[in-house]
Amino acid sequence: MNGRGVTQLFLASTLYGTATLAAALDSGALPPAGRRILLTSNHSPTPEITPGLPALPGFAALRTRFDEVLDWNAVIAPQHPSSWAPRPEDVPLWERQLRALWGLGEDRVELIVESLQVPPAQSLCRLFPGAAVEVYADGLMSYGPTRFRLDPQIGMRVRRVLHLDLVPGLEPLLLTEFGVPAEVVPAAAVLKVLAELAELAELAEPATAYEGPRPAADGEGPALLLGQYLSALELMSPAQEEELHVDMVRGAVARGHRDLVFKPHPSAPAAYSRGAEAEAERLGARLTVLDAPVPAETLYQQLRPALVVGCFSTGLLTARALYGIPVARTGTGDVLARLSPYQNSNRIPLTLVDALVPDLATGTPAAGAADAEEPEPAHLSALVTAVGFTMQPKVLAERRADAERYLARSLDDTTRRYFTRRRLTTLGLPGGVPAPLAFLPRSPAVRRVAHRLRRRFGAVPGSRP
Secondary structure, three states, X not given: OOOOOEEEEEEEOOHHHHHHHHHHHHOOOOOOOOEEEEEEOOOOOOOOOOOOXXXXXXXXXXXXXXXXXXXXXXXXXXXXXXXXXXXXXXXXXXXXHHHHHOOOOOOEEEEEEOOOOOOOHHHHHHHOOOOEEEEEEOOHHHXXXXXXXXXXXXXXXXXXXXXXXXXXXXXXXXXXXXXXXXXXXXXXXXXXXXXXXXXXXXXXXXHHOOOOOOOOOOOOOOEEEEOOOHHHHOOOOHHHHHHHHHHHHHHHHHOOOOEEXXXXXXXXXXXXXXXXXXXXXXXXXXXXXXXXXXXXXXXXHXXXXXXXXXOOOHHHHHHHHHHOXXXXXXXXXXXXXXXXXOOOOOXXXXXXXXXXXXXXXXXXOOOOOOOOOOOOHHHHHHHHXXXXXXXOOOOOHHHHHHHHHHHHHHOXXXXXXXXXXXXXXXXXXXXXXXXXXXXXXXXXXXXXXXXXXXXXXXXXXXXXO
């Protein structure tokens, strides 16, 4: 099949996602097409004053895979792409308008999108109701369940989930309720594209180049600290996030690193790095802040870091899986313990990083247990399935028996951190409160007694399931 009469529409909002698309195209993972159009979407709260994807360093290296690059924000202006969705009765009008605007004619349209559960990906799928859909996933959330019960008219059209093999042996749960198979984008293709991106980014944006001492070919680079702007996601307060960065500095220095690089999240305020800078100075270490809007993988190639430190960034597992760089986590357990609501889609990335990446302070390889071994692929898959089911029991209803089996066999002091007793009780799963006592957490009388005890004696052991 030569792809004539087929137009593929690719939707991307990040440089890393666009690199994933480029790697998929280079590796032949996508079918042929007569025309390929990249739709860029700027999800910033203020896209009118925030540079879009085409303005980022290195984008020119990626756009060569596409025949055209179009701005989705301009098409739906003044609506915001993260919130706008077409009214059902307007879909035929929109499709005719877009076919005319983009010169699609009678071409068969294929959609390649990210984050299918929400706009703009879901909006685009509704605007072309006859189009086949491919979903690409570049992060750890693809290993988790679909966030919402998806309209079958969209879910049944998805042919594949394309993803990076960040956790070898682990299959994504995303869209498995529709029987959608997962396919890995080859690592060699990904590394080739990221190398192009790093080279062009450094040429286009010299400020991204690290000015500290460069390691020799067989030498050791700096420790790279990754910020995530978790307070914007309401996963911690700004003060807690700044303290997290300070902990990264302390931990890296305690491991013997004196040359540190901090890469803040592009949207994070400059103030978020000040505590880290002050702590590095106090400890006699050199800290360089690189705030250019480039993927962490660009720095992996430019700096060849000796260690990558983060909370639960996808960048930790790309460093480990694609580049073989040592990694360490900090703050992961604290965020996991207070993550709310339970269904929060960050739960799977937190679980994976906590289970796989050594703790920065203690060096333990998994789950904070001093004698823990890294979980075997089968055990990790069972853990992720159990966590995924407890997050979305309606979406993954067919996985209940798998979750029960895992919890009955493997729930212990190490793995309990990934679940809450309240959630297990609500779902009637092993590890929850036994059925005859299930009324206790909901009893006003019991809550009043616990409240009085807490006021008098402080925290009551076991009072927070």
